[in-house]
Amino acid sequence: MPSVDEYVPAIIDVVATAAIFAVAFVVLYWVGKALLLSLTERSLESRGFNEGVISLARSIVTVLILLGSVAIAATVAGFGTVLVALSALGGAVVLAVGFAAQDLIANFVAGIFIVKDEPFTIGDIIEWDDNQGVVRDIQLRVTQLESHDNELVTVPNSELADSVVVNPSRNDLLRVSYDFGIGYDDDIEQARAALIEEAEQVPGALTEPEPSVAVTDLGDSAVVLTGRFWIDPAEYRPAAARTAYIEAGKKRLDAEGIDMPYPHSQLTGSVSVAERTETKMA
Structure with missing residues (x-):
């Protein structure tokens, strides 16, 4: 032994x-x-x-x-x-791993194309599939973004590569717009002047191009005025500028006595109540 x-x-x-x-x-x-x-x-x-x-x-x-x-x-x-x-075995292992890690490889390839094509860079505000965030890091497999609520959002690169990505930060200027509805009996010029003045007061609003307001639709219950102004997206966030304009525009129209109607239903006609007679059996 x-x-x-x-x-x-x-x-x-x-x-x-x-x-x-x-x-x-x-x-x-x-x-x-x-x-x-x-x-x-x-x-x-x-x-x-x-x-x-x-x-x-x-x-x-x-x-x-x-x-x-x-x-x-x-x-x-x-x-x-x-x-x-083990080199021969390694080839078979690589093949098996390739099939098992298709998503990982897709994310890796998508990350390369994102870096090459540059649809966005770190610091840009992007929108995709009803989501929005600020790009904080582009990694080998994922892209990390920061939401407006200061949440860290991790998105696979393949999802961004296969989606329509809107990049409001890419150009030097960005137009911010919002639709206000006023009553058919209200003065359009009065509302236009009020909304332009409020747009000029929005933090970050540029004087050139100057703000504008145009009639863009005649709705069922309101005349739609679209207010537009321009900002520098590198200095001010579009969401913050838009929110400030909506609030200021609503308060100003209320102060001007301009109605902001909303769709509602009205029932007409009459309702009759039939009397019920009781029959007593002898």
Whole structure:
């Protein structure tokens, strides 16, 4: 029966190999991140790339450093022959993982196209599928946004790539508009003057192009006046400017005695009540 002493050299050899692998991996990973990440960031920044591209490149370089550190550390520790033997199996594993991680790969590819096409960049306000938020980070798999309620929203890149994305922040100027309804008997010019004056007072409203109000519809119960003014989206949020204009416009129209009708139903006609006669049986 073999004694325990016979296994001691093998155990020591395994422990020593594992220790060499661990030390080599830690050193290579730490040095790689310290050098390559810093070099990548400085190189991209010097060429004027935006923060979204730099963030995506940082994620890719980190993954490459991790894989490279594992491969080199395994070779140093003497796992090279094992790696060669497992290379054929690795191909099958990669194929299986590819089928299982279709969504992950789709998000990764979408992230690359988002960075390349630049439909938005960090700091932009975007709208998609009835959602809105400020872009805070573009990562390898997801894009992180901040809602107007200061919530962190994490969206898969494939969802943004497959959706119609509206970017109000891309241009230097943005028009803010809102529809006000007034009564058919009210003075259009009086309402127009009041709404233009209130638009001029909205924080961030520009004087050029100047605010305007136009009749855009004749509704069932109201004449629709659309108030429009322009802001710089880099300085003021469109939602805040629009909210301020709606409140100011409502108060001003009330002060001017201008009616703001709303749809309602009116029942006409008469209702008759039939008398019930009781018949007593003798």
